[in-house]
Structures are given as structure tokens and as C-alpha cells.
Amino acid sequence: MERFDPGRQPSGRTPAPGRLGLVQAFANSFWDLDGGGADEWADAAGYGRWLAARGFGGGERVSEDDRVRAIELREALRRIALGHHDGVAPEASDMVVLNTAARSAPLALRFEPDGSAIHVPSGDGPDAALALVLGVVAEAQADGRWSRVKACPGPHCGWLFYDASRNRSRQWCSMEICGNRVKGREFRARRRGAQEVA
Template structure:
């Protein structure tokens, strides 16, 4: 739906996960084998798919908050889910550099946690937002200079919102004359 560019670095994983559900059509990529495979979810892991859906909606609520909007529905707070992410800080003995490293269990949760942590450090986390349109909430990366983007697509969601506002401001049409008998 969006013509906006992909989020930088690991945030593209977060963006892709949030965008597995098209709110307008109801299509959920996690219902398909290909969609589950994109995120490393085993075909027969119903609990893993439900956990991915809970993570997706917690992420969406955070992205809505980045854009200044209330949550779309009650969800498990993202911080609660990310606390369960098995990550370690790996330090290279040769040069002393440090990086987050994933632990084998919970690969999707760990990868998302690492992406969020890296984005926080890079200062890009709050630029990943969810579209203001209630029937969309698509994740997009706000590259606007002021960081105040509101829609995933100005041509679709932005145009619809502006047209609704325009129509709401217009005076009602004059009453039609009654037909003469």
C-alpha cells in the first residue's frame, strides 16, 4: 500500500512483521506457509504463530504511540513481551567491540528485540510509525524532515483523510425543491 521506503537496518523486520496484517482486507500473511516461513515460524507451531501475532499487535500499538495515537485495541505491552527475548551482549576479545547477539530460543522475539534495541541506540525507533487511518495502521518509516508524518501513503490514506476533512467543512447542499404534482 505504501510508496514509502523501507525502514533502515533491523527495523525493516519490525515493519515487515507489523505489515503482515492488512486491516482493510483482513488478510493475514501469518495464515500462509510462506508468510510464516518469512519469520522463521515452523509450519505446525500454532503457539508460535499466536505469539508472533501478539508481538505484531504490541509493536503496532507502540508505532501508533510514535505517531501520537492511542492503541488500536488492548494488547500485551511491548516491554512485557521483549523482556522475554533471550539476548546477550557479545564482546569481541580482539578489539573489544560489543554487539547484541541472539540466543537460540525464541528467534523472532530475539530478532525483534535486537532490532528495537539497535534502533533506540541509532535514534531511529520513534521514526517507525503506524498510519493514522483507522482502517490501515500500516507500519512506515517517517523520513519527513520534522518527523511528523501521519500516513503510510499521502496518495492513499492521506488523500482520503484530507478529502473527508474537506467534505466535513463544506456547507450542506441546498434542499431540492419538492416535485410538483
């Protein structure tokens, strides 16, 4: 698998572009649509397989601590991306998670032939994966793409998607899946409320 490939998207939505696809794949390693999803990182071996599929093998054994740190970062990124819908500033606790991960991140700069600079991990294994995810987030913050990365607000979802709309107005990972379900629930709740009043 290509390191930056975010995988299949709900309803054929356009995936996050370029290296931002790694952040999307990282956050979407757990997707629980209506409780039917599965966590690819349910154990350290699963997290190790996910890393190896993206070229972060290095022969290192993945520990339970590595898995827990990755899940903490994954969930912090998801909460931050949920705030992108309304321009809500990240919670201080989520910034602590990002800063803690950044302190152990072996990250370096590499200058490309076109003169641009990108972040690259200076090691391999679990720490390198977290480093690259953080480096790509930093790049996306700098060029304005990070605010387009949103977490679906649908109950039992949280899928990270890339809002490629001109006015950045997309709300759901898929209107057909989460959007219609939420709107249907809201309609039924309003209907029940109206019947109780009558």
C-alpha cells in the first residue's frame, strides 16, 4: 500500500490530497458507523500491520504503549477536525497530546527539487509514523488545507473527510449515509414532539 493512500472514501468522496492522505488514513483506522465498524488497531499486532502496510516496519516490535500513544493522537486529531466545522479552537488537552507526540517525533526537513520543503521522519517504526502525521498536519496548517479536514459529526461516525467544496460547507462524510440518517432522526424527533404537544 502507498504510504499516503487514504483508502476508499464513503460515497466516492474525493480523498484528502497528497500527503494529507496519511493523516486521513491514520484517523480513519477506526470507523464505527452505527456500531458496525472495527478498529484496525484493536491490539499492538494490528497497529504493527497498519504501520508495515505504510512502510513503517523497520523490523521493530510494536508495543502496547506505541498503540496507546497512536490512539491518543488519532482521537485528538479527530476532535480537532470536528471543530473545523465551526472554526472552534482545539481543546487544551488535545494540544497537550499533539505536543507530547511531537517531543518524541524524529522529524527532519527535506528540500525537494522544486525548492519546496517537506517534513520527513528521520527514523522508522511507530515514532516515525507519528512524526510524519504531525509533520503533514503542520504543512497543511501552513498552506491552509488543514481546516478543510473535517470529522463527520454523525453519531457513531467521526470519519475524517476532506472538504473540497469552494465554500468549505460540507458537513458529512456522506450525505447518503450520515447526513440522511441524522436528518431522518431529527425529523422523527420533531414529529414525536409535535404529537406530544397535540
